[in-house]
Amino acid sequence: MLSKKQAKMFFLGGTAVFFLIFIGMTVDTLVNGVPKYTHASQIDDQVRLGRHLWDSNNCMGCHTIMGEGAYYAPELTKVYERRGPEYIKTTFNFPGGWRPNGRNMVEYNFTEQEKEALVAFLKWVGESDLNGFPPKPSVQLDK
Amino acid sequence: MKFKSQKVAYYFFALSMLLFSLQIVYGFIMAFAHMGFDGLHEWIPFNAATATHKNLLVVWILSGFMGAGYFIIPDESDTELWSVPLALLQFYSFAIVGVIAVVGFHVGWFEGRKFLEIPRPLDYLVALNVILFLVILLMTMFKGKKRTTTAWVLTSGLVFAALLYLPGMIWFDNHTVDSFFRWWVVHLWVEGVWELIMGGILAYLLIKLTGVDREVIEKWLYVIVGLTFLSGILGTGHHYYFIGVPKYWLIVGGIFSSLEPLAFLGMTLFAIQMYRKGNKKHPNKLAIYWTLSTAVVSFLGAGLLGLAHTLPGVNLYTHGTLVTAMHGHLAFWGAYASLVLAIISYSMPLMTGRKIFDNTIGHMAFWFANIGMIGMTMAFAAAGVAQVYMERIMGLEFMKAQLEIEPHFFVLIIAATVFSIGVTLFIINFLKFGSPVDEAIGQGEEFSALQTS
Known part of the structure; x- marks a missing residue:
């Protein structure tokens, strides 16, 4: 039967081994993976x-990006491709807050440069290689 | 209660109860907003509500862990807490930082990174606060006469939880890298070091409540936390599938996160087996209920419902939908919320001398809260699955799909009402205990007699 000491060794040994593997994979991801997958240049x-x-206005508090965030408002990973820059820029400072289908966006007060910057960020996100996310629907009821 | 200084735990538990009730209020605000009733939008827009809801959760659970630390460590180390004034200072500063953060969210002061929304300057204060907490615990352990495995596992969980907060405080230019390290905090907390804390608190409760030999319980504690890290560290990969990193994370994350339920299954079998081996004579039935339920429901919520959408082929469709909310709610409830309620149910009679062990309100609180949360999980599941089919498979626009799933939010609100009744009853019981008293010192030790198997 397993002794307490063996159980302790299992815990400490296993944790150390898997942590080292994790660190190795992290280094490879950051050095070789991310620059290529996200067009870091x-x-x-x-x-x-x-x-x-995006961060300081907590856009993730309603939207998701790369599938991460809250589920109140649309996924925005491919919004640049889907809607184009002009549509995106219209939503920010819309009087009374953008409210396309009953869900209310905060009314922002962005300058033209800030709007352009958000569009540039969303364009960059949309061009990253996300291993197939978001998936292409099998049927396109809305197209 | 053995030592006077253990009373400090009460403050943290009371803060937990207060923040927990506020968290529920914000949950309702969000559920109503999902149904189209967003009358509070002007004052509490959805992104402020969600940041508040999530951070209140983190803070009340942490407050519960801190209370548990202050209650358990003196007992396990067989000595008074190193410094009560510093512990109180730590409590008040913790509460103040929490209040500033919550108020800040309402005036748009946040960092916008899910679960780590509090702004950077406050991060430093949190870090200082947690360092003070850990110094107090470690000093207590070092001056103590005993150093038990349970105390070590609990304390190392708390130390590593603090260390893992740091990667979340570094600024990265690349959103992907930022997300990568954000999961070092969030995932390696809840599916890593928080399970050490959970294992430590659970082991303490089982030793006290079942009377099973400490050596047996602590041996299995090592096995469980071993399984946690064996699966949980590389299981972080399930957050990396679609954020702009290499494909090997799909394989590694898929395999190891599929193993993660094993640790929770271990926790369940461990608790049930120890309870069956035990002498079942401990009078505090409510604490036993919560202890067993945290072990069982954590497996259902964190283990099984996590497994349900962790494989890359499934997650491609469920990632970023209400399916995640389904898993998240039952997982946090089972693993961490119920655990804090268990240690509160165990320690309050010992701190106050009032033997509220087995009353009707307490049992009703238990069943209402658990049944309500299971109902909420089912509502999220129905909404999430419907959302996946409509939006991800049939190509319906986001908002069209959302309008179709609104009825599920009505069910959610009904279930959440049942849940809230349960929590309210729990808080009523908590208030009935009153504050801790010195007369309670030494009381409860009669139960120790029951603890030899």
Whole structure:
């Protein structure tokens, strides 16, 4: 029967081994994977500003991006491709808040440059290789 | 209660109860908004409500863990807490930071990273606060006469939880890298080191409530936390499938996150087996109910419902839908919320001397809350699955699909009402205990006699 000491060794040994593997994979991902998959060279000041605005206004509190966030408002990973820049820019400062189908967006007060930056950020997200996410629907009822 | 200083735990438990009730209020605001009733939008827009709902959860659970730490560590180390004034200072600063964060969300002061929404300056205060907490616990352990495995597992869980908060505080230019390290905090907390804390608290409760030999319980504790890390560390990969990283995460994340339920299954079998082996004489039935339910429901919510959508082929469709909310609610409820309610149910009679062990309100609280939460989970499941089919498979626009699933939110609100009645009854019981008293010191030790198997 397993002794307490063996159980302890299983815990400490297993944790150490899998943690080291995890660190190894993390390093490979950051060095070789992410720059290629996300076109990291295309991250310029505009994208950076867009990302900052995305975070500081908690857009993830309603929307998802790369499937992450809240489930109150549309997934925005491919919004640039789906709607185009002009549509996206219209939503931000819409008087009374953008309210397409009964769900209310906050009315923002972005400058033209900030709107452009958010569009640039969303374009960058849309161009990243996300291993097939979001999936293409098998049927296209809305097309 | 053995030591006077254990009373500090009461403050943290009371704060937990307060924040838990507020969390539920924000849950209702969000559920109504999903049904189209968003009259509060101007003052509490959805993104403020969701940040508040999620962060209140994190803070009340952490507050419960801290209370558990202050109650358990002196008992396990057989000594008074190292410093009560510092523990109180830590309590008040913790509460103040929490209040600033919540108020901040309502005026648009947040960082917008799911679960880590509190802004950077407050992060530093949280870090300082947690360091103070850990110093107090570790000093207590070092001056103590005993150093038990249970105490070590609990404390190392708390130490690593603090360390893992740090990667979430680094700024990365690349959103993908930011997301990558955000999961170091969130995943390696809830599916890693928080399970150490859970294992530690569960082991303590089982030792006290079943009377089974400590050596046996602590041996299995090692096996369970071993399984947790064996599966949980590489299981982080299930958050990396679709965020812009190499495909090997699909394979590694798929395999290891499929193994994650094993740790929770271990927790369930462990608790049930120890209970069956035990002498079943402990009078605190409510604490036993909550202890067993946290072990069982965590397996259902975190283990099984997690497994239901963790394989990459399934997750491609369910990622970023209400299916995640289904899993999230029952997982947090089973593994962490019920655990905090278990340690509160166990410790309050010992701190206050009032033997509310087996009353009707307590039992009703247990059943209403659990049945309500299972109903909520089913409502989320129905909504989530319908959303996946309509939006991801049939190509319906997001909002068209959302309008179709609104009735499920009505069911959600009904179930959430049942849940809230349960929680309200639990809080009524909590208030009936009153505050801790010095006369309770030494009381409850008569139950120790029951603890030899």
